[in-house]
Amino acid sequence: MLKPNHLIALVFLVSFTSHSTEKMLNHNSVTQVYFGDLHVHTRNSSDAFIFNVRSTPDDAYRYAKGEKIQHALGFPIQSKSGALDFIAITDHAELLGVLPAMADPTQPIAQLELAEGIRSNDRAQVVKSFINIIGDSKSKGYQSKVVDKAVMRSAWLETIEAAEAHNQPGNFTTFIGYEYSSAPNNQNLHRNVIFKSAMVPNAPFSSIDSENPEDLWKWLDKIRKDGIDALAIPHNANVSNGLMFQKLNWEGKPLNKSYAELRMRNEPIVEVTQIKGTSETHPLLSPNDEWANFELYDNLIASTKVATKPGGFVREAYRHGIEIQSNANFNPFQFGLIGSSDSHNAGGSTEESNYHGKAGSLDGSAELRGSIPTQLNKRFGNSDASETFTQWGASGLTGVWAKENTRSALFEAMQRKETFATSGPRISVRFFSGFDFNNSILNDPNIVQNAYKHGHPMGASIATKDGQIPSFIIWATQDINSAPLQRIQVIKGWVKDGKSYEKVIDVVCSDDLRVNPQTNRCPNNFAKVNLENCDFSKDKGSLELKTLWKDKEFEFDQHAFYYVRVLENPSCRWSTWDSIRNGSKPLANITATVQERAWSSPIWFYPASR
Amino acid sequence: MRAMIKSPLLWFFLTGGLLFVVDYFVNNPYQTKDTNQNTIYIGQGEIDKLRAQWKAQSDRQLTDEVFLKLLSSEINQKRLYKEALQIGLDKDDVIIRRRLIQKLRFLTAEITEASEPTNDELLKYYKNNQSNYPPSDNLSFRHILIESLNSSIDVEIDTDVKPDVDWVNLSAPFMHGHSFVDQSIEQLNQKFGPYFIDQIKQLPVGHWSGPVDSLYGRHLVIIDRKQLQSEQLYEEIKETLRRDFLHDKRKENFRLYLAELKTKYPVIFDEENQALKELVNND
Numbered sequence A: 001m002l003k004p005n006h007l008i009a010l011v012f013l014v015s016f017t018s019h020s021t022e023k024m025l026n027h028n029s030v031t032q033v034y035f036g037d038l039h040v041h042t043r044n045s046s047d048a049f050i051f052n053v054r055s056t057p058d059d060a061y062r063y064a065k066g067e068k069i070q071h072a073l074g075f076p077i078q079s080k081s082g083a084l085d086f087i088a089i090t091d092h093a094e095l096l097g098v099l100p101a102m103a104d105p106t107q108p109i110a111q112l113e114l115a116e117g118i119r120s121n122d123r124a125q126v127v128k129s130f131i132n133i134i135g136d137s138k139s140k141g142y143q144s145k146v147v148d149k150a151v152m153r154s155a156w157l158e159t160i161e162a163a164e165a166h167n168q169p170g171n172f173t174t175f176i177g178y179e180y181s182s183a184p185n186n187q188n189l190h191r192n193v194i195f196k197s198a199m200v201p202n203a204p205f206s207s208i209d210s211e212n213p214e215d216l217w218k219w220l221d222k223i224r225k226d227g228i229d230a231l232a233i234p235h236n237a238n239v240s241n242g243l244m245f246q247k248l249n250w251e252g253k254p255l256n257k258s259y260a261e262l263r264m265r266n267e268p269i270v271e272v273t274q275i276k277g278t279s280e281t282h283p284l285l286s287p288n289d290e291w292a293n294f295e296l297y298d299n300l301i302a303s304t305k306v307a308t309k310p311g312g313f314v315r316e317a318y319r320h321g322i323e324i325q326s327n328a329n330f331n332p333f334q335f336g337l338i339g340s341s342d343s344h345n346a347g348g349s350t351e352e353s354n355y356h357g358k359a360g361s362l363d364g365s366a367e368l369r370g371s372i373p374t375q376l377n378k379r380f381g382n383s384d385a386s387e388t389f390t391q392w393g394a395s396g397l398t399g400v401w402a403k404e405n406t407r408s409a410l411f412e413a414m415q416r417k418e419t420f421a422t423s424g425p426r427i428s429v430r431f432f433s434g435f436d437f438n439n440s441i442l443n444d445p446n447i448v449q450n451a452y453k454h455g456h457p458m459g460a461s462i463a464t465k466d467g468q469i470p471s472f473i474i475w476a477t478q479d480i481n482s483a484p485l486q487r488i489q490v491i492k493g494w495v496k497d498g499k500s501y502e503k504v505i506d507v508v509c510s511d512d513l514r515v516n517p518q519t520n521r522c523p524n525n526f527a528k529v530n531l532e533n534c535d536f537s538k539d540k541g542s543l544e545l546k547t548l549w550k551d552k553e554f555e556f557d558q559h560a561f562y563y564v565r566v567l568e569n570p571s572c573r574w575s576t577w578d579s580i581r582n583g584s585k586p587l588a589n590i591t592a593t594v595q596e597r598a599w600s601s602p603i604w605f606y607p608a609s610r
Numbered sequence B: 001m002r003a004m005i006k007s008p009l010l011w012f013f014l015t016g017g018l019l020f021v022v023d024y025f026v027n028n029p030y031q032t033k034d035t036n037q038n039t040i041y042i043g044q045g046e047i048d049k050l051r052a053q054w055k056a057q058s059d060r061q062l063t064d065e066v067f068l069k070l071l072s073s074e075i076n077q078k079r080l081y082k083e084a085l086q087i088g089l090d091k092d093d094v095i096i097r098r099r100l101i102q103k104l105r106f107l108t109a110e111i112t113e114a115s116e117p118t119n120d121e122l123l124k125y126y127k128n129n130q131s132n133y134p135p136s137d138n139l140s141f142r143h144i145l146i147e148s149l150n151s152s153i154d155v156e157i158d159t160d161v162k163p164d165v166d167w168v169n170l171s172a173p174f175m176h177g178h179s180f181v182d183q184s185i186e187q188l189n190q191k192f193g194p195y196f197i198d199q200i201k202q203l204p205v206g207h208w209s210g211p212v213d214s215l216y217g218r219h220l221v222i223i224d225r226k227q228l229q230s231e232q233l234y235e236e237i238k239e240t241l242r243r244d245f246l247h248d249k250r251k252e253n254f255r256l257y258l259a260e261l262k263t264k265y266p267v268i269f270d271e272e273n274q275a276l277k278e279l280v281n282n283d
Helices: A004-017 A057-064 A098-102 A113-119 A123-143 A149-166 A213-225 A257-266 A314-328 A407-415 A447-454 A574-582 B002-006 B008-027 B044-057 B064-086 B094-113 B119-128 B185-192 B194-201 B230-236 B238-264 B271-279
Strands: A032-040 A086-089 A173-180 A191-195 A230-234 A269-274 A336-339 A397-402 A419-422 A428-434 A455-457 A461-464 A471-477 A485-496 A499-509 A544-550 A560-568 A597-600 A603-607 B138-148 B179-184 B209-214 B217-227
Touching: A032 A057, A032 A173, A032 A191, A032 A269, A057 A086, A057 A149, A086 A149, A098 A113, A098 A123, A098 A149, A113 A123, A149 A173, A173 A407, A191 A213, A213 A230, A213 A257, A230 A269, A230 A407, A269 A419, A314 A485, A314 A499, A314 A560, A336 A597, A397 A407, A397 A428, A428 A447, A428 A560, A428 A597, A447 A455, A447 A471, A471 A485, A471 A560, A485 A544, A499 A544, B044 B064, B094 B238, B119 B238, B138 B185, B138 B194, B138 B209, B179 B185, B179 B217, B185 B194, B194 B209, B194 B217, B230 B238
Parallel strands: A032 A086, A086 A173, A269 A336, A336 A419, A461 A603
Antiparallel strands: A032 A397, A173 A191, A191 A230, A336 A397, A397 A419, A419 A597, A428 A455, A428 A471, A471 A544, A485 A499, A485 A560, A560 A597, A560 A603, B138 B179, B138 B217, B209 B217
């Protein structure tokens, strides 16, 4: 039934329809959200090929467009959420395309003794050869016969051609990219390098050139001078054993301003979540954060050694960053956040109910990944599936606020950190801060235009003067194919007397619940999950949450950061879905449910006098 | 005895026999040491081939010295190859087997490669496989959210708004914006949900209609452009259709080829495994 208000609105609209012009105004002339995956592997990565992955870059693009492709174990895989808006294929630059070439007996590289075992029918022999090949490439670098520049160049050209063939500006964006895979002593220092346009170098800078990421940054600076714009995105700080955000440089010296500028110029964003765990924070670092234990994983790369040192988590890096800034006026850890899959199946397994694992025949079935009782004695390194694959998570996705879906627009948004990460679902998150927001801005249909006009979006750095207190527009909508939202939180970090502190503050709750001002927590909304069929409570949670928030404890002369975390109601984890399909109960040592989430890039504050 | 030696019939048989013997030695290659099969022949054809290969791979001039080295190397390779075949190194070699099968598959593909579909064939193929090519309707529309389901947002319409003012001002805030231009139904379903999009697809073009319900509340909608792709679609996807047609044709031809091979090479199972005969899929 039309209410009187609606009728009036309709009359007004009808009356000036005749005034409206033929030209369709795009009232989304500010930014819109685009979702994508900037970390995908195909058979050109040796650690995909070795697990029977035969998908090509072309297959990866088709998966990203919502089509069906084949998993290494022979079954079809397809995203249930439809096409992505953008994607980057980031195969490991080291030995790019080498293993597929070794498996082709007509290729010269296949004649190498080291290559023979790759073609064996004996699984153990294949893995053994693989280890020898990696070892040879690491110890001899370009002197190794397996580091075949011609083969790698051919694969790089294939990568470029496929990206160009699938790029559709305005509709579907592909980025040319690769993975720089430095991991000294299995400590992860990997970065994905993304190129802004089709202007790319003849060969990627890999860890064979140097294991020191500072050399990668210097190379990126150099090619930028030649007109090739690119950025690097570190990931898996959780398994870097503290190296990713350590407070020393490669040579062990304290960080300085030029280091910070070099790093921030080339690494404006960090991948905070992916299949091999989430690096936001850890219960030991954030004992007052009840949600700090989300999809933790701590095995160092290809090993069973567990990461132990600080420097492996983003929130802690943010805190160190503002500490350093308050002391020495530079911040080497002022990065934005994204999420990716790191799929080695040419397509992200980011839906809990549709999880197909990370790497082909390694974990492509419930039995192989240890989520159901199994007779298999699967060994990965020296551990079994329950110590590794069960801990892997169905993450993640990148959200970008950009004017249009093109390489330039998306790339520039990443450079200014107007990005957010999700653990898989397409949760949309808006986060602005300003000193002049009208109290009624939340109801303003032009809220976003006004927010840009009178404030700053996520990723910004704001100078503050005495008497100025910022307010924050915080707004999120759920992915309609996922669970409803439960709450939005602000995570604040600040420096007092040279030391940093952190706090998690619930700012808006679902179900009309109110935040308790004493505890800064929403009351429990008792959202439930049925572990027998994964149904979740239909009457709990919100489609959309929004608030205009002020920090009661804001002090203008403190260095601080604020970022937003959006939590869904609980839903089944992929391992529970595996159990249901198998007709068995979820295993006791695996978490049965998760709260999917999104994290915005922070907004930083610093006293204007500095 | 003397009579026998003088007998013309005997000499006839002996001479004939001798002819057979001579013929055997002259024409039976397996008997002589220096046989045709073991001889490597180098003629102008082989020499031209070597020169051409060099030219294709190298920018440099082929000097006599280098050419002789190439030739010696080529001769040695031929010797090694013949010897390898003679001692049966190609038998039971998985790689060689794989490679030969690969070559044969390529050959059968090449035969079908040549036969491009006619327009009629392509149209028929499209009609028979239409479900594989669902039309992606595009919509351009604007909307305002006049009532929000989320009770934590308070929405009031300012009815004093003048008619020539921006229509967006009549709306509640909406995360995904108020205007959509040439968006596919899939993309819109992700933002609004399929129920809402199904409803607005049916609205007429060019004037505000509603209200239409969605997960977010109630909307008024104006469709600016509807593009039902079904008619256009065939032309747009012709290239994809052609590729798929040829792919299917190659598969079918290969299947027929395998069927021919099935009659040519029947399979027999030993007594213990007779049961498998029924279960094996020969396709």
